[in-house]
Amino acid sequence: MPENKRFQTELSAFQARFEAQKIAFGPVVFQCVRIAWKKGLLVSLAQKPMSSAELMDEHQISSYVLDVLLESCLSAGVVSIENSLWVLEKTGYMLVNDKLTQVNFNYIHDVCWQGLFELEACLDAEKPLGLKHLGPWATIYEGLSDLPEPAKTSWFEFDHFYSDSAFPEALPKVFASKPKRLMDVGANTGKWAMLCLNYDPQVEMTLVDLPIQLNVAQQNLSGAGLIGRVSLAPRDLLDPALSFPKGHDAIWMSQFLSCFSLVEIGKILARAAESLDNGGSLFILDTCWDRQQFDIAAYCLINTSPYFTAMASGNSKIYRADEYIACAEQAGLQVTQIWDGLGISHSLLQFQKIAK
Template sequence: MDARFDAQKIAFGPVVFQCVRFAWKRGLLQTLAEAGEQGLSIEELAADGKFTVYALKLVLETCLSAGVVELRQGRYALDKTGFCLLSDPITQINLDFINDVCYQGLFELERSLDEEKPHGLSALGQWDTIYQGLAALPEPARESWLRFDHFYSDTSFPEILPDVFANRPRKLMDIGANTGKFTLAALGHDADVHMHLVDLPGQLTVIEKTLEEKGLSQRASLHPIDMLNPALDFPAGMDVIWMSQFLSCFSEGAITSILRRAAAALADGGRVMILDTLWDRQKHDIAAYCLINTSPYFTAMASGNSKVYRADDYIRLCAEAGLTLVQQRDGIGYCHSLLQFARTQ
């Protein structure tokens, strides 16, 4: 019976998601939190006219079934899961990301898996991959995507900068520079480093404006490159080549191509550093659960053929590209690992 109950939770998961999100976004959970342990009756909740009695009963009964609220003597109060929804930024960011970026597009997951194309992306815009349209994503999808992406990576940057600059690199390449968060952190950490930013033209246009506003444009070179074109080489002579939450955007074949070009672009003694969320290197099951279930986003919305990978996947693909693992560190920020590779001798 326990297994059968878990199966029904899966079957009705989308219903629960939308009802709980309604209760959170419309302030119903906050109202219950402010009421404290005594809770509120349906009549009291309906008194201000914000919600009909019908809407309150429907939404709160679903929240009750999910452990978000509890019902005692006809009065609803917030339960522990409800407090988590109100106070945990990771939960809130994940909810917004799934709803605003993924929810409609995931209806096309089956076709996306069959054809390895992100058919769900049409819910947001007409691009071949989401990366081509990041600068033009409609709101609230764009804001939710950025919060999701930055929340996880930003907590890691301060911790890994000593690793990146351990050998005082002078030429540092940021592949998949995104909005330039790592580049800005690196430029602020070492006044002598020169950054080389590799990304799609649309992304680099956004970064270029930020660098100009901060007076840093002379310390950075921009290289608009489509990473999926294996004929386009990366700038050579790099002391460090940095990739943060980047390779998960590509299929294994594309990753190998990117890594081969990265290996060729290294200066003697240079390192390729990969910071990523590897689901098999997590301390807690909850982190692995979240990462594993981010993979369908990559299928339906992002690229059609990428995912959240295991550490062994990157190590194997790097070996195929002529790179050898020299150092690995886990437990960075919320859920990151840093893998360092050198050119195979």
């Protein structure tokens, strides 16, 4: 287990009671703050302090609507009142200007909100029962290309916002050993493959994912004129009868293993090890919450895990690095290096196949 991670200092009983009420009313505050942002109230206050009458006139809303929204924002420290004017506080500026905050708000509301009501049942069954609010799939990965809007946009913005920030720093580390054949497991839309193919004009790539996802990757790579160095290997990664293509000297997995249970991860890594040439490397890029420098990152990552329970797979989460390492060792892979702090919150773990 990781060392105990503290997110706050010691509280008095009175303070602790207040913090408990913040949790109890958290869903209410979330919606009021979100609506105040979406309706443009916070954007207006970012320009200058305004009176209730000015806000009502500018946004054509009643005093009732204004009070319900902004009084909740007031309780959360998003706004304040000074000389009868509403004033935007620093927390409110994050809603207006900070991409991380905006991406997280949209993701929680558009993708997770309704499904999280089913969380207790999902935990009991270890199945994503909340996914029914978005579509009829067994897991969200089967329906990513067909998610309804705005969930589709919010899902991909969330996923890419976190992973894309780490890609430029990961590229030279992966290509330091000049791999000739690189397999991308969980290729998604082909964004990482495109970066690799442009980075090294000699590398050949194999993309492994569900057929519906590979169709998207194929379209994107074809449009970029890069499909000539790409092989597509449609796979249901949960089917133990399907092995990975062999003959690769490097394998890449980005934000992929968190989609599976630890038992499933062990089986996937075992098949990956079998497909690697001796001395080949496996790279896992992921957001391990225990290797974060700042509590804000660990907080966001830990509280992303219920999404996997309710909406994605029902039995996966944001894992600790040591959990990946243990699964890899059982599969015959030895960790050789770990880089932390890539992009916003990523760690890159490099493993080498142990010669038999």
